[in-house]
Amino acid sequence: MNRMVSQQAASLDGVFHALADPTRRAMLRSLADGERNIGELAAPHSMSFAAASKHVRVLEAAGLVRRRIEGRAHVCRIEPAPLAMADAWLKLYEALWSERRGAL
Amino acid sequence: MNRMVSQQAASLDGVFHALADPTRRAMLRSLADGERNIGELAAPHSMSFAAASKHVRVLEAAGLVRRRIEGRAHVCRIEPAPLAMADAWLKLYEALWSERRGAL
DNA sequence: CGATTATTGAACCGTATGGTTTCACAACAA
């Protein structure tokens, strides 16, 4: 159980960290419209392909993106589960704080 | 709506970054039960007082915590508005991804 | 007053992050 909790904590770290960057959030937004390969994800951003590729890896490590290789293209797609975890955390503490404010 | 609480621009970057650390999330959790001064926030964590103080600063910079000085104690209290912003972001994209999943 | 408490600030350290450039390589197209 403790292990589960710490695993969860570790992923929360990763998910929030992944979200704490505008480039990565923009990539998620793009992926919300459908699958994209790395080049398509990189194109809108004024940085090298390699830099964008690293951002995708961060998203992948956080579990927010899944990659499948099709020929020479790496096709990425969104994975909403970790997001739900982050959302659950936010909701819980928002609820606690609202209670608290209500109690004052 | 009550007020534009944190005068600082609480950016999504800052909020997500602040949340991407277990020590800082634990501090927020502690603050959910009521106001705490820096020492009280620092105590449960096995790190120097100065390190904990820096974490509080990060939370403050993100607009998640407000500080008021009472004598020699710095009393901290939660500020839920930036959390709502983060939550709104998550909700929006969760909705998009759910739609997308539904469409497949 | 002097001692204690609560806290910040500054300097420092090791590691992570975000960016670059260059090179390598598999997959496809001509």
Place this chain on the structure above:
DNA sequence: TTGTTGTGAAACCATACGGTTCAATAATCG
């Protein structure tokens, strides 16, 4: 085959991060 495309890997750099320690300050106690 040759060449182009999509991508990763490696080396490197500057800055940020999370931690430490020690000194400084302001408020309170005795």
